[in-house]
Amino acid sequence: MADIFQLFNAINVWKQGDQRAPHKPLLILYALGRWQRGLTDVTFLEAEPQLTELLQRFGPKRRSDHPEQPFWRLQKDKVWFVRTPAPLPLKTGDDIPKVGALRSPDVVAGFTQDVREALTSNRHLAAGIAASILAEHFPESYHEDLLDAVGLVLEPSPVQQRKRDPNFRHRVLKAYEYRCAVCGFDVRLGSVSIALDAAHIRWHQAGGPDTEINGLALCVLHHKVFDLGAFTVSDGVVLVSDQANGTTGFAESLMAYHGKMIRPPQHPDWMPEPKHLEWHGREVFKGDARHRG
Numbered sequence: 001m002a003d004i005f006q007l008f009n010a011i012n013v014w015k016q017g018d019q020r021a022p023h024k025p026l027l028i029l030y031a032l033g034r035w036q037r038g039l040t041d042v043t044f045l046e047a048e049p050q051l052t053e054l055l056q057r058f059g060p061k062r063r064s065d066h067p068e069q070p071f072w073r074l075q076k077d078k079v080w081f082v083r084t085p086a087p088l089p090l091k092t093g094d095d096i097p098k099v100g101a102l103r104s105p106d107v108v109a110g111f112t113q114d115v116r117e118a119l120t121s122n123r124h125l126a127a128g129i130a131a132s133i134l135a136e137h138f139p140e141s142y143h144e145d146l147l148d149a150v151g152l153v154l155e156p157s158p159v160q161q162r163k164r165d166p167n168f169r170h171r172v173l174k175a176y177e178y179r180c181a182v183c184g185f186d187v188r189l190g191s192v193s194i195a196l197d198a199a200h201i202r203w204h205q206a207g208g209p210d211t212e213i214n215g216l217a218l219c220v221l222h223h224k225v226f227d228l229g230a231f232t233v234s235d236g237v238v239l240v241s242d243q244a245n246g247t248t249g250f251a252e253s254l255m256a257y258h259g260k261m262i263r264p265p266q267h268p269d270w271m272p273e274p275k276h277l278e279w280h281g282r283e284v285f286k287g288d289a290r291h292r293g
């Protein structure tokens with residue numbers, strides 16, 4: 001069993017510098033969700049629209065999404081197979097088949113026999129693998145939405161979380177004087193701040209450090225929509241995505257701050273590091289910034 005868990009932990013996630021590459025993690029979560037519902041094999045035809053949606057919702061913005069890449073390349077990690085009726089024509093200059101060829105109803109994929117046996121004999125394994133992938137690749141604010149999107153249920157599982165500096169929260173909230181850097185929210189219950197988080201600008205999962213210059217004090221609403229890419233901060237200015245829209249809530253909670261400076265930390269040395277903000281703008285922020293009139 002430990003061996004199978006190791007295989008998943010060792011999965012080679014394609015990375016170029018610090019770019020996010022959530023393709024394989026999302027395919028595995030998708031397949032684990034299906035497994036929990038008793039579904040084993042899947043055709044590319046069926047998986048393609050669902051993987052595309054997952055990539056658009058939870059991946060970085062890219063010119064195009066390529067669900068065929070994890071669908072084909074996960075085979076190399078020995079946890080996944082793709083069965084084709086005959087050798088498929090390859091994309092020019094690439095080692096993966098043409099997307100059109102993958103769309104044949106006879107192209108079927110799923111977990112390998114070893115993985116299936118392990119998942120069958122240990123009913124906690126699917127949730128354990130999923131929890132480990134979530135912790136490794138996505139901030140906590142994504143977990144519930146992702147689990148809902150792929151229909152996965154996580155039972156409590158003893159997954160080792162990567163160590164974080166327990167003082168990060170305290171240092172960031174102190175730097176911003178216990179107020180949301182966007183809206184100034186600072187509700188207390190007695191003397192205790194509530195619904196206020198220390199958000200990482202560059203995610204912990206992407207190597208973001210636990211320091212003030214990589215943190216923002218944000219209320220739970222602004223933390224969530226920041227992590228999901230509805231707004232970013234550039235040069236200290238809040239920029240709302242052109243993909244974000246709505247009426248109630250949108251105008252007063254987002255657009256009201258578009259183009260405005262964040263509330264700065266109490267010491268200039270703690271201003272967000274431009275490199276980390278740039279990472280957020282590139283890897284998390286969705287779409288482009290709205291027009292600043």
Ligand SMILES: [Zn+2]
Pocket residue numbers: 180181182183184185218219220221222
């Ligand atoms: Zn706020």
